[in-house]
Amino acid sequence: MSYARTSEDVRPRDGHGVRNQLRINERTAYGQGCEIVATYEDNGRSASRAGVARPGFDRLIVDLSRGFTDRGQLIEGVVCTADDRLYRRADDLARFFAALTGRPGRIYVDPLGIKDPYSQEGLLQAVRSLEAAVTETRTRSRRLTDWHWARAVEGVPHSGPRPFGWQEDRITLHPDEAQFVERAILDRIGGKAARAIARDWCDLGVTGTRGGRPNAQTVTQIMTAPRVCGYRANRGELLLVPETRQPVLGQWEPIVPPDQWHAVCATFSPGSLYHHRGSGAPRRTGNERTAPRHLATGFLRCGAERRDGGACRGALCAQKGRSKQSPYVYTCRSCGRCSISGPLADQALERLLFSDAQSGMRLSGAERQSWQSGEMGIEEKQRIIASAFVCCVVRPGVKGTHSWDHSRVEPVWRCLDQAAPAGASV
Incomplete structure (x- = not known):
């Protein structure tokens, strides 16, 4: 598996950065006698800011966890130009290493050579890389903030x-x-x-x-x-x-x-009121973000197939529906080809969460009672969901089907042992 990521693309999203990294990955893999069976990329995606979606990285984790690509090719390792292309946050490091070492014998390759992710030294090296990336991010952020402030006090646009x-x-x-x-x-x-x-x-x-x-x-x-x-x-x-x-x-x-x-x-x-343009601009009163209104908001990813054969993995967002049965629906913003009834998706999430045999986690009796009685607020419910799922992939529905199919919602568990299908081999 070959992964490439750029934080920003100075040319308007033309992808030259990720293309260059993928070429380096090909050269690195060839030099180590490896063959690349799948490529994953995130163009113009930050890995240091919380809440930034990285569809390519999420898809890499899913495929790495189950041991094979969408086309059924076995995965025996990952090649990347540098550690900080893969992770700049501790949770992403944990996800990557858990998926990579979920099966024995896998390797991690970069231009410096082959790394052993199973050894203590390999893990320590990854942690050191993470610490260096975090320090660099903080230093760069502070310098950038100071630079913007200095320009602002001079009246520069x-x-x-x-x-x-x-x-x-x-x-x-x-x-x-x-x-x-x-x-x-x-x-x-x-x-x-x-x-x-x-x-x-x-x-x-x-x-x-x-x-x-x-x-x-x-x-x-x-x-x-x-x-x-x-x-x-x-x-x-x-x-x-x-x-x-x-x-x-x-x-x-x-x-x-x-x-x-x-x-x-x-x-x-x-x-x-906004003091400057942009949807992310702080409001004058410093008001906090509006609380989510729907249970599955932020957890659903599109499972529609792209032209290149991969999955879209775009975020599904809630919008107003057209029927009493589905007063709201979740629709993919990226491709628009995947949509699911809002109540159906919310029900599917609850079914998965309360199915102990699948989730591998246990809700306390008080939490279960509070949830099912309606006493628990939606933000607390989403916190519990986030502790169980990385996300849920929604398969496109079949036209003409009027019955609800909860199996369209496929979970990506944080417990990666549950993410791999039974009987999968390296």
Whole structure:
């Protein structure tokens, strides 16, 4: 098995980084007399941040645990350019080593040679690599944070995507977009709904800087961003000059004066306001994320087959359904070819969790009673599910089938002994 990963791709997602790593893996494998039977890659995926999905790595763990690829080829080891391509977090290291050593005789190969994952020295070397990766990540993160702050206090524009309303230099106003923003702010101060403003923009053919259609959320972000009046923010907070306690002014041309920005912000509830663009931008009030509403949210992965023969492994997200039996459904955001009834998926998760013979774990009597009586909250239920499953792969349904098939939801247990099918050989 050959694995490659890049944290970021300076060329727009063209995959040159992972391609280079895969070529190095081929050379390394050939030099050690090995043959690559499957490749796995994660392009532009961080391994150091919690919650970042790595479909290629997850698929590698599943195949490594069961001992063979989707095409039935036996797996006898893994080749990678460096340890930190595979793991930068302790939980990923544990998952990888548990899957790799689940069957005797397997090897781990990198450009420096063959490593023995079964020996104490091999495990210690992996831990040392993890410690070095964690230290490097923290140092790099601190330097990057300091760099952004230093640029911010000097009023330098954000280095991300071009903000709506400005040209590519991020300083000069875009003649058409700036007029849309100014008009929207005035309309909002006059009482117009953000949704109506977004609808007007769509009717006029206005698109975002990345080509997307405006909606109420993006329009709100644009109107309430401090940059529209020339103020500079950093990590969701207005920057102030220490001596005067006045906002730091950016180097760009403002669209409206500060009093109009304050006026438009006052028309929104505090939780709706964004200090800078982007769905991950902190809100002004520091509100926490909304609690999940559905049990299987975050645990389902798409099992639809890609064109190259591998599985999609994209995340399935909840959305509104069209029937009383399925008021909500989980649908793959990546390929859109796999969908499952929300109540069916939630029931399947509960069945798997309470099936002691399969899960290999035991819920306490109090936990079981609290769960089944409805006293346990959904966040606590998800914590228990996360301790049992890495994820659950959902196979596409069959058209015309109206009965619920719980077997479509296939678990990937954290107890990897349960993940390997009975009778599998190396």
